[in-house]
Amino acid sequence: MEPEIGKSEAGIDVSAETTLSIADYLQQHESKSLLRFITCGSVDDGKSTLIGRLLHDSKLLLDDQLATLESDSRRFGTQNGEIDFALLVDGLAAEREQGITIDVAYRFFGTDRRKFIVADCPGHEQYTRNMATGASTADLAIVLVDARKGLLTQTRRHSYIVSLLGIRHVILAVNKMDLVGYDQATFEYIADDYRQLASQLGIDSVHCVPLSALKGDNVMSAATQLPWYQGDSLLSLLETIDVSRADNKRPFRLSVQWVNRPNQNFRGFSGLVAGGDIRVGDEVIVLPSGKRTRLAGVINPHGESTAAHEGEAVTLTLADEVDVSRGDVIAVADHPPEVADQFAAHVLWMADAPLLPGRGYWLKIGSQTVAAQITEIKHRVDINSQKFLAAKRVNLNEVAYCNLMLDQAIAFEAYADNRTLGGFILIDRQSNATVGCGTIDFALRRATNIHWHQLEIGRQTRAAIKGQSPSCLWFTGLSGSGKSTIANLVDRRLHAMGYHTYILDGDNVRHGLNKDLGFTDEDRVENVRRVAEVAKLMVDAGLIVLVSFISPFRDERRMARALFDEGEFLEVFVDTPLELCEQRDPKGLYRRARAGEIPNFTGISSPYQPPEHADIHLQTVSLTAEQSVELVTSRLLD
Amino acid sequence: MTHSSQSHLDRLEAESIHILREVAAEFSNPVMLYSVGKDSSVLLHLLVKAFAPGRPPIPMMHIDTRWKFREMIAFRDQRAAETGCTLHVHVNPDGVAEDMSPITHGATVHTDVMKTQGLKQALDKFGFDAAIGGARRDEEKSRAKERVFSFRSAQHRWDPKNQRPELWSLYNARIHKGESVRVFPLSNWTELDIWLYIFREKIPVPALYLAKVRPVVERDGALIMVDDDRLPLRDGEQPMMKKVRFRTLGCYPLTGAIESEADTLEAIIQEMLVSTTSERQGRVIDHDPSASMEKKKQEGYF
Ligand SMILES: Nc1nc2c(ncn2[C@@H]2O[C@H](COP(=O)(O)OP(=O)(O)O)[C@@H](O)[C@H]2O)c(=O)[nH]1
Numbered sequence: 001m002e003p004e005i006g007k008s009e010a011g012i013d014v015s016a017e018t019t020l021s022i023a024d025y026l027q028q029h030e031s032k033s034l035l036r037f038i039t040c041g042s043v044d045d046g047k048s049t050l051i052g053r054l055l056h057d058s059k060l061l062l063d064d065q066l067a068t069l070e071s072d073s074r075r076f077g078t079q080n081g082e083i084d085f086a087l088l089v090d091g092l093a094a095e096r097e098q099g100i101t102i103d104v105a106y107r108f109f110g111t112d113r114r115k116f117i118v119a120d121c122p123g124h125e126q127y128t129r130n131m132a133t134g135a136s137t138a139d140l141a142i143v144l145v146d147a148r149k150g151l152l153t154q155t156r157r158h159s160y161i162v163s164l165l166g167i168r169h170v171i172l173a174v175n176k177m178d179l180v181g182y183d184q185a186t187f188e189y190i191a192d193d194y195r196q197l198a199s200q201l202g203i204d205s206v207h208c209v210p211l212s213a214l215k216g217d218n219v220m221s222a223a224t225q226l227p228w229y230q231g232d233s234l235l236s237l238l239e240t241i242d243v244s245r246a247d248n249k250r251p252f253r254l255s256v257q258w259v260n261r262p263n264q265n266f267r268g269f270s271g272l273v274a275g276g277d278i279r280v281g282d283e284v285i286v287l288p289s290g291k292r293t294r295l296a297g298v299i300n301p302h303g304e305s306t307a308a309h310e311g312e313a314v315t316l317t318l319a320d321e322v323d324v325s326r327g328d329v330i331a332v333a334d335h336p337p338e339v340a341d342q343f344a345a346h347v348l349w350m351a352d353a354p355l356l357p358g359r360g361y362w363l364k365i366g367s368q369t370v371a372a373q374i375t376e377i378k379h380r381v382d383i384n385s386q387k388f389l390a391a392k393r394v395n396l397n398e399v400a401y402c403n404l405m406l407d408q409a410i411a412f413e414a415y416a417d418n419r420t421l422g423g424f425i426l427i428d429r430q431s432n433a434t435v436g437c438g439t440i441d442f443a444l445r446r447a448t449n450i451h452w453h454q455l456e457i458g459r460q461t462r463a464a465i466k467g468q469s470p471s472c473l474w475f476t477g478l479s480g481s482g483k484s485t486i487a488n489l490v491d492r493r494l495h496a497m498g499y500h501t502y503i504l505d506g507d508n509v510r511h512g513l514n515k516d517l518g519f520t521d522e523d524r525v526e527n528v529r530r531v532a533e534v535a536k537l538m539v540d541a542g543l544i545v546l547v548s549f550i551s552p553f554r555d556e557r558r559m560a561r562a563l564f565d566e567g568e569f570l571e572v573f574v575d576t577p578l579e580l581c582e583q584r585d586p587k588g589l590y591r592r593a594r595a596g597e598i599p600n601f602t603g604i605s606s607p608y609q610p611p612e613h614a615d616i617h618l619q620t621v622s623l624t625a626e627q628s629v630e631l632v633t634s635r636l637l638d
Numbered sequence: 639m640t641h642s643s644q645s646h647l648d649r650l651e652a653e654s655i656h657i658l659r660e661v662a663a664e665f666s667n668p669v670m671l672y673s674v675g676k677d678s679s680v681l682l683h684l685l686v687k688a689f690a691p692g693r694p695p696i697p698m699m700h701i702d703t704r705w706k707f708r709e710m711i712a713f714r715d716q717r718a719a720e721t722g723c724t725l726h727v728h729v730n731p732d733g734v735a736e737d738m739s740p741i742t743h744g745a746t747v748h749t750d751v752m753k754t755q756g757l758k759q760a761l762d763k764f765g766f767d768a769a770i771g772g773a774r775r776d777e778e779k780s781r782a783k784e785r786v787f788s789f790r791s792a793q794h795r796w797d798p799k800n801q802r803p804e805l806w807s808l809y810n811a812r813i814h815k816g817e818s819v820r821v822f823p824l825s826n827w828t829e830l831d832i833w834l835y836i837f838r839e840k841i842p843v844p845a846l847y848l849a850k851v852r853p854v855v856e857r858d859g860a861l862i863m864v865d866d867d868r869l870p871l872r873d874g875e876q877p878m879m880k881k882v883r884f885r886t887l888g889c890y891p892l893t894g895a896i897e898s899e900a901d902t903l904e905a906i907i908q909e910m911l912v913s914t915t916s917e918r919q920g921r922v923i924d925h926d927p928s929a930s931m932e933k934k935k936q937e938g939y940f
Contacts, residue, residue, distance in 0.1 A: 022904040025911075026834050030645035103801065105782040106775045108828050115646055117826060129803050136805040257659040262692030270688070272656045272807070301651050301687050311644050313655035313688070326663055350803050364808050367663070425808050432812040434802040 034115045038134040040158040041144030042123040046175045050213035052085025057220045058109045104134040113239045128397040129350040135165035139243040142171045147180045150190045153384045163201040171207045178212040184228045209234050251335040252276035255366030256328045268315040274420035279307045283333035287411035294319040327368030329411035340443035341409040348399050351435035355394040358525045359555050365424040371407040392522045415439035462542035466500050470539045475548045477574030478603050480581035487548040489629045501544045519600040532560035552608040573614035578603050654823040655688040662695050664811035668768035672698040674710040675887045677772030679843045697724035703752035705889035713844045730756035740891045758794050770821045776828045786825050792816035833907050849883040849898040860894030
C-alpha cells in the first residue's frame with residue numbers, strides 16, 4: 001500500500017527533480033550497515049575523551065559545535081583551556097558540574113562504510129542499570145581500561161553485564177598507552193588477562209587494541225608510536241567486525257502490537273518481525289491459543305508484499321478468522337516458541353526499593369503486559385566476582401537468578417535465542433516506574449503439573465447451607481489502632497445475628513502457623529500471604545472471616561484482595577493517628593520500640609502505607625467503637 | 639539482528655513505526671504534535687504508513703504562535719486534508735489577549751507564552767496522555783540522553799535525573815491520571831537521514847526550505863524574512879531581495895534564513911553534506927548558554 005500522498009502546492013514538488021548524483025549518494029548511504037555499540041569504562045578511564053575523539057576525527061563536528069566546545073573547554077574543561085573532548089559528550093548540566101557521566105547518552109557518527117550509534121554509558125557500580133540499558137540494544141561493546149591500571153574489578157563487572165545482556169563482541173581498548181611509554185609488554189599482559197576473563201564469561205569474540213584517546217593514537221589510524229602493533233585501529237575494527245548472527249535461519253516470530261481493523265473487509269495484525277522470514281501461504285500458529293491458519297497477505301512500509309522478514313514493521317493478514325489480540329505471538333507453525341507461565345530468569349534490579357519475593361509487578365515482554373511475581377530467589381550473583389550468594393531480596397543494581405510466575409501463560413523464547421521474546425521489564429504497580437529487567441532462561445514446568453482437585457460440593461452450596469454470603473473483612477491499621485477491639489465486637493454482633501464467622505488475628509497466627517516468621521520486610525510479605533491464603537480457604541468454606549492484621553504494605557493488601565472475587569473482600573482501614581496509638585500503647589510496644597528494643601516496628605522504624613481506597617474508612621478519633629461496628633456490619637450486610 | 643536487505647533508512651523507518659503503534663495501543667488519548675517542519679512531515683508520513691490501510695487513529699495538533707510563516711499555515715491545512723488526519727490548532731488565548739509578539743516581548747517571553755504555555759494548555763484542555771514529537775537525539779546535547787518515551791509529571795515537568803530505564807524496544811507507557819508521556823519516534827534519526835528519507839519517499843515539505851528570492855532584513859546578525867506587515871521595520875532597515883532558504887522553520891522573526899542557491903531537494907542535501915554549521919543555529923532562541931535547552935525542557939518546552 002503506497003500511502004496516498006500527493007504533491008502539495010505550498011510544498012516542494014519532489015517528484016519532478018531527480019538528479020543522478022543525490023540518488024547515487026542515497027544508494028551508497030542506504031547500503032551502509034549500522035553498528036550499535038556501547039562504551040564501558042570507569043570514571044577517568046578516558047571514555048568521554050575517546051568518544052569525543054571519534055566524533056571529532058570523523059569530522060562530525062560542525063563549526064558552531066566546535067565553537068561551543070572551545071568556549072566550554074575554557075569554562076569547564078580539564079585540559080588547561082585546550083580542547084576537552086569529554087565535554088562534547090557530557091550532556092546534562094548536573095553531570096557536567098559533577099564531572100561524571102550519569103545517564104546513557106546516544107551519539108551518532110558515520111564513515112564511508114558504516115553508520116554508528118554509540119550508547120555512552122556510565123561505569124560506576126551505582127549506574128549498573130544505566131549500563132544495562134545501553135547494552136540492551138548494542139551489538140558490540142568497547143571495554144576501556146587504563147594501561148597503567150590493567151584489569152580492575154569494574155572491568156570484570158562491565159564484562160559481566162555485557163555477557164548478561166547478550167552482547168557477543170567485545171573490543172578491549174587499552175587506553176592511555178602514552179602514559180606507559182607505549183610499552184608492548186604492558187599491553188600484551190593486559191590483553192592476555194582479558195582473554196581469560198572473557199572466556200570465563202562466555203564472550204568468544206574479543207579484539208584487543210592499544211591506544212591513546214587523548215593523543216588520537218590508533219583511534220582512527222595506525223600510530224607511529226605503536227610500531228609493534230600489527231592489528232587494526234579502533235575505527236577500522238568498528239567498521240569491519242561482522243556482527244550478524246551465524247545462524248540467521250531463525251524461525252519466524254511476530255508479537256502482535258496492534259489489530260488493524262479499518263472496515264469489515266480488512267483485519268490485519270501489525271508488529272515488528274522479531275525473528276525469521278515467512279511467505280504468503282505458509283502455515284502459522286497463534287500463541288498462546290494454539291490456533292493454526294495460513295498467512296494470507298503482508299503489508300510492509302513499501303506496500304503489499306508476499307513475504308515478511310526479520311526487522312520489518314509489517315501488517316499480516318490471515319486466511320481464517322482466528323482470534324488474535326495485542327500481545328499474542330504469530331509464529332511459523334512447525335517451529336513454534338514455547339508457552340508457559342513460570343520461568344527461571346536473571347533479573348537486574350533498577351529501583352531503590354528492593355525486589356521482594358511474593359510482591360506483584362507488571363511484566364512487559366514483546367507487546368504483552370501481564371501480572372507477575374518472583375516466587376523464589378535462587379541466588380544472587382555478585383556482579384563484581386560472579387559468585388553466587390544466598391539472598392532474600394534484591395537491591396538496586398544487583399542481579400539475581402529467580403523463578404517467576406505470571407498470571408497467564410505467554411509465548412516466549414530463551415533470551416539467548418531471541419532478545420524480543422526473551423527480554424522483559426518489570427514495572428511497579430503503584431509508581432509505574434520501571435523497576436527491573438530480566439532475561440528468560442527456560443520455562444519451569446510446574447504450572448502444568450498441578451491439577452486443581454475438582455471439588456464436588458461447590459462454594460455456593462456451602463454458603464447456601466449457612467444462609468450467608470461468605471466474605472473477608474480485612475482490618476488494617478497501626479498497632480494499637482483498635483483493629484482487634486473492633487473486629488471482636490463485629491464478630492460478636494454477627495454471631496448474635498446467626499452468622500458463621502471466624503477471626504484471624506495477627507498475634508494468634510504468629511504463635512502457630514507463622515511462628516517461623518520475623519518482622520523483616522520479606523517476612524511481613526510472607527506473613528500476609530499465608531494469612532490471605534488461609535482466609536481464602538475459609539471463605540471457600542462459606543465463612544465470614546475477619547482478619548485483623550497491621551498489614552502495612554499496600555502491595556500485600558492488594559495481593560490479598562486479588563485472591564477473592566469481586567465484592568468478597570472489604571478492606572477496613574482503622575485510622576488512628578500514630579500519636580494516639582503511642583499514647584494508648586496497650587502492650588507497651590511503642591515504648592520498647594522507641595527505646596530501640598524492637599527493630600522494624602511499624603510506624604516507628606518500619607513504614608505504614610495507608611490504604612488509598614479502603615472500602616470502609618474508620619476515623620476512630622471521631623467515632624465510638626459502637627459506631628465503628630455499626631458502619632462495618634451495615635456495609636457488610638447491605 | 640536485522641534482515642540483510644533492510645537498508646539503514648528501512649531500519650529507522652521500522653523502529654519509528656513500531657513506536658507509533660505502541661503509542662496507539664497503550665495510550666487512551668494520544669496526539670501527534672505537528673510543527674509543519676521537515677521532521678513533522680516525516681512523522682506524518684510514518685503515521686500514515688503505520689496504520690495503512692486504515693486511517694491513523696492519532697490526531698495531530700499544531701500549537702500556533704500566530705508568528706508562523708503564512709506559507710506554513712497553508713501547507714499545514716493542505717497536508718491535513720490530503721492525509722485525512724484530524725487536525726487540532728491551539729493558540730494561547732492569554733497571549734492573544736496581551737497581543738504577544740516576539741518583537742515587542744522578546745524571543746524568550748514569546749516562546750514561553752505562545753509555545754511552552756500554549757502546549758501545556760492544549761494538552762490539559764484535550765486531556766492528551768501522550769504527545770508525539772519530532773525531536774532527534776542528534777539535535778542537541780541534552781536530547782542525547784532523553785528517552786523515546788519521556789515521562790512528564792502532572793505539571794508537565796521533565797526530571798532528567800529520574801528517567802525510566804528504557805531497555806530493548808520495550809517502552810513503559812504506564813502512567814497515573816494527569817501524567818503524560820512525550821514520545822520521540824525519530825530519536826535515532828540524524829538530520830541527514832531525515833532529508834534522504836524525504837527524498838526517497840517523495841514527502842512534501844514546505845517550500846521555505848528551498849532557496850528563492852525573498853525580502854529580508856539583516857537584524858542582530860541574522861537574516862529575517864519580511865513575511866508580511868506583522869514585522870515592523872526598525873529605523874533604517876530596508877528590506878532587500880536575497881536568494882535565501884531556511885534550515886528550520888519556527889516563528890519567522892525568530893528564524894534566521896541562510897543565503898543559498900539550493901532550490902531543489904537534491905541541492906539542499908548536497909549543501910548539507912558540505913555544510914559546517916548545525917541546524918539549530920538558525921534558531922535565535924538557542925543562543926543562550928549551552929545548558930539552556932535542558933532548562934527549557936524541564937519547564938515543559940518540548
Ligand atoms: N594521557 C592520557 N590521558 C587521557 C587519555 N584518555 C583520557 N585521558 C584523560 O583522562 C581523564 C579522564 O578522561 P574522561 O574522558 O573524562 O574519562 P571518562 O570518565 O571515562 O569519561 C581526562 O583528564 C583525560 O584527558 C589518554 O589516552 N592518555
